[in-house]
Amino acid sequence: MAGAAPGGRAAVRRLVWPVMLPLAFLALWTVAVERHWVAEGIVPSPLQVAQSWYRWIFGTPTRSLSPYSGTWLAAVLYSSRRVLQGFLIAAAVGIPLGLFVGWNRLVARLVDPSIQLLRPVPITAWLPFAIAVFGIYDASALFLIGLGAFYPIVVNTTHGVRDTNLLLLRAARMMGAGERTILTRVVFRSALPSIFTGLRLGIGVAWTAVIVAEMIAVKSGLGYVLWDAYYVGRMDICVATMLSVGLLGFVSDRALQLLARLVLRWRTLEAHA
Amino acid sequence: MTDRPVIELADVWKTFDTGGRPVEALQGVSLSVARNEFAAILGPSGCGKSTLLNMVAGFEAPTRGAVRFDGEPVCTPGPRRAVVFQEPALFPWYTVLDNITFGLRTRGLAPAAYRARVETIVEQVGLRGFESHYPAELSGGMKQRVGIARVLVMDPDVLLMDEPFGSLDAQTRAVMQELLLAVWERHQQTVLFVTHDIEEALLLADSVSVMTARPGRIKTRITVALPRPRALEVTTSPFFNELKREVLALIREESGRAAIEGARRG
Numbered sequence: 001m002a003g004a005a006p007g008g009r010a011a012v013r014r015l016v017w018p019v020m021l022p023l024a025f026l027a028l029w030t031v032a033v034e035r036h037w038v039a040e041g042i043v044p045s046p047l048q049v050a051q052s053w054y055r056w057i058f059g060t061p062t063r064s065l066s067p068y069s070g071t072w073l074a075a076v077l078y079s080s081r082r083v084l085q086g087f088l089i090a091a092a093v094g095i096p097l098g099l100f101v102g103w104n105r106l107v108a109r110l111v112d113p114s115i116q117l118l119r120p121v122p123i124t125a126w127l128p129f130a131i132a133v134f135g136i137y138d139a140s141a142l143f144l145i146g147l148g149a150f151y152p153i154v155v156n157t158t159h160g161v162r163d164t165n166l167l168l169l170r171a172a173r174m175m176g177a178g179e180r181t182i183l184t185r186v187v188f189r190s191a192l193p194s195i196f197t198g199l200r201l202g203i204g205v206a207w208t209a210v211i212v213a214e215m216i217a218v219k220s221g222l223g224y225v226l227w228d229a230y231y232v233g234r235m236d237i238c239v240a241t242m243l244s245v246g247l248l249g250f251v252s253d254r255a256l257q258l259l260a261r262l263v264l265r266w267r268t269l270e271a272h273a
Numbered sequence: 274m275t276d277r278p279v280i281e282l283a284d285v286w287k288t289f290d291t292g293g294r295p296v297e298a299l300q301g302v303s304l305s306v307a308r309n310e311f312a313a314i315l316g317p318s319g320c321g322k323s324t325l326l327n328m329v330a331g332f333e334a335p336t337r338g339a340v341r342f343d344g345e346p347v348c349t350p351g352p353r354r355a356v357v358f359q360e361p362a363l364f365p366w367y368t369v370l371d372n373i374t375f376g377l378r379t380r381g382l383a384p385a386a387y388r389a390r391v392e393t394i395v396e397q398v399g400l401r402g403f404e405s406h407y408p409a410e411l412s413g414g415m416k417q418r419v420g421i422a423r424v425l426v427m428d429p430d431v432l433l434m435d436e437p438f439g440s441l442d443a444q445t446r447a448v449m450q451e452l453l454l455a456v457w458e459r460h461q462q463t464v465l466f467v468t469h470d471i472e473e474a475l476l477l478a479d480s481v482s483v484m485t486a487r488p489g490r491i492k493t494r495i496t497v498a499l500p501r502p503r504a505l506e507v508t509t510s511p512f513f514n515e516l517k518r519e520v521l522a523l524i525r526e527e528s529g530r531a532a533i534e535g536a537r538r539g
Contacts, residue, residue: 167362170332175376175427176352185375189366266366270409 044236053240068225068237072244078221079214080248082138083206086145090202094150095195098157103187108158115154123148123209131217141213141221148209149202156201160194161187193267196260200253207249222248277344278305279431279463280312280329285338287324297488298324301338304482304491306431311457311464313474314491315520316484317527322467325489326435329465330356343430352376355424357437361416363408363423370395370404372419376427391426397456398422414445418452425456431463438473450476451505458502471520472508475499483523486530493523 026046032038033045044052052068059069100107101115123144134140164187172186214223222241229237261268287299298321306312316322327333328340331350340347342354350356355376363372371378373395377387395401398418408416417437424432438446450473457464457477468474474481475497482494497516499507507513 165362167358167360168364170330170350170356171358171362171364172375172379173332173350174330174352174354174356175379175423177375177379181379186364189364192366264366266407266409269407270365 042235044239048236049239049243052234052236053243056237056240068229068234071225075220075222075225076244076248079210079223079245082141082145082213082221083203083210083248083252086142086209087149087203087206089142089146090149090153090206091199093146094153094198094202095157098154098195098198099161099183099188099191101154102158102161102191103183112158115151119151119155123205124212127212127216130213134217136217136219138218140217141210144213144217145206145209148205152201152205153195153198156194156198157191160191160198163194164190193260193264196256196264200256200260203252203256204249207245207252211245276307279308279310279343280304280306280465281339281341281344282325282329283339283341285325285328285335285340287321287328287333288336299335300488300490302489302491304494306463306465308463309461310480311466311478313466313468313478313481314484315468315471315474315481315524316489317486317524318469320484320486321489322469322484323435326356326433326465326467329431330354330433352380352427353430355427355429355432357417357420357424357432357434359436359439361408361413361420363416363419365408368405368407369400369411369419372408373400373423373426375423387426394422394425397459398425398452412445413441414449417441417449421453421456425460429462431465434464434466436468437466439468439470446473447505453477454503471517471524475513475516475520476503476505476508481520483520483527485527492527495520 029046033043053072055066056068056070057072059066061070097111101111102108126144126147130140130143134143168186168190169182172182177185210221211223211226214221215227218224222245226238226241229235229241282302282304285299285302286297289296289298302321302325304312304314304325314322314325324333328335329342329347331347331354334348347354364375367375370391374384374387374391377391395404398421400415400418400422403411403415408419411419420437438449441449454477464478466474466477478497480494480496483492484490485492495516499510499513499516
């Protein structure tokens, strides 16, 4: 009994502690709506949001009067596909470019100033330009998502490369490794933890960019639903969309973390040594 | 057999530019190492002995003078001059076996071509059973075994060792010294071994070059006429102690001079 109590208490702390704040918030939210502390008809109650979200996901698209009924998965797939495509483009460009910028002083001098000059331009500021050049099509969205995710990926890759231990470079050289071998087997491997940091930051930016792009530059996906629902006064759907995006961002970040843990197994060993 | 030395330093000077203030690391060092010789360089920390080794490895270039390997001036690092560093400098993302075969794979050799040789050396340095471990799972001594194995498998012309056992505890160091002696008996590679440990230098080497404190110069070269094969027990023999006294006297003279000069400067 005495032995079981501390273990049980630890489990309670692990399971109960994290949900306390969200539950308190939900309670406050419910009370605030019921007691009319907030503007009536504008802020929906948690229950309304849950019901609308449920219908949005599981409702039948054709029979229902609600235009959102059953369209959740389609919107999620549109947004996810754009995020994935933009993110992959950003990684495919950002990682190799970061490797070269970090490795070669000449490339750094050529490319780095341009990256640093363009980086402070907010991704939202690119919107008119993207629409003017690419039109109201997927290309606009992909451009914004790719550009947004590109910066953290390229910057973190560059840092990772520059942090490569000089002794490991010397070791590789004395074993006869040429530039290409060193770049792929030493520098890239050594920069991988930093690269993953860049990728995680990048996918976060990608979700931000996809919502912005879909609100204005394309006519599908969660961002489009969000803006559309706002216009027709469906704040319940707006809130459900916000929560959906949050959930997707969380899941994609966790997926990257999992991948990093698999690829960087040697690093977890180091942490436990 | 030619008498041409494998490693030759002719009047080598090295100046480092640290923040605008030039620091003389080496001052006119001349040294030659014959084929199959185990040459030790003994000196206090900061005397430039690692700099000397780095120049032979091709990591650094001399400010003045010539560093030659097999008659050719050294310009870049290469697999014929293998280095064992003080820090093991293993690739943490590779297993023990992948670390050991790095040089061979770099050369584009097929695993079949080197498997037997790698297995022999893994056995010799005592790494059997650890092939699939990662460096993070190894102790300092085991890591340094990998550092030695990965250069032995390349069959280099010379082994350059920069205080390879400097960061190990006394017991592990003794074990590793015996291991190196045993390995050297088998391979008889030319070795340039840098250390600040008098006993280590005398136990392992055929010749000990004693260096002065900064700026580094070679003060004397002592021949260690101890019979081979050697074991740790040799360090208790009268002859060994006589050699040790001789080297100690040289070093005391040197540190005395350095202390006086330091005081004068201060």
